[in-house]
Amino acid sequence: MIRAERAARLAAEARAGDLEIARAALEVARLEVTQAHAARYALELEIERLKLQIAKLRRQHFGTSSERSARLEQLLLALEDLEESAAHMDAEAEAKDAAAAPGAPQWTVEELVRTKPARRPLPGHLPRRRVVLPGPTACACCGGGLRKLGEVVTETLERIPARWIVVQTVREKFSCAACETITETPAPFHAIPRGRAGPHLLAEITIGKFGLHLPLTRQSAVFAQEGVDLDVSTLCDWMGAVAVATQPLSALIAEHVMKAERLHADDTPVPVLAKGKT
16 A cells, blocks of 8 residues: 555656656747747848848938948848848748647747748749649549649749850852852851850850959859860950950940030949959
């Protein structure tokens, strides 16, 4: 009788101890959730503050333009880092919620829940590629036949990397059966005389250098990663040939600009790479 009472008392104490441990674990989890929401809310406040500063800088019309642009670029970079951190925290929270047991308790702090902006529709001018997943052929409940009611379409934005190709232009030769004169189709037009670069490639390199301020050295490295080795000296030769080819257009633009009564110039220096310095 005494042993039974002791065993029952020990079992009750063990259950009470397990309950206290569970309560402590729940309190720790509640505290972690609250801290995560507080950190997320702080990021939201900082993001909104940076957005206001960026909008203010964009509306400004006074001050040195170079200082404004530098400050704006710094704010944009900081905003990008904060938004990436916020997205990382959201992804971690979703992963933890998905991995949690179905009966596990979850807490949310309503005033700290992030309000996600409405998604803009994907561009309508992009081509669509339909991937139809095969549906069931029989009812999983009774095994009867199925009839189609409709479909649920989920759109995902994807980008196919650039493809390198070699265009072979074939010019056939013919010989006259009477006088044996050889006839050959005239050679096609090339953007660069005797050049091996197509117009699309030249346009991409030119826009990358002068429009996106991407040095030829970096473009050469990108092309090498894609399996096409183009030396920087080759790219430089192509850019020189492009400058000569577009010189008539440049002359027309200069003539049009010089006809104006007043010319407004921007004296903001543009840093460029040089040997040993910038």
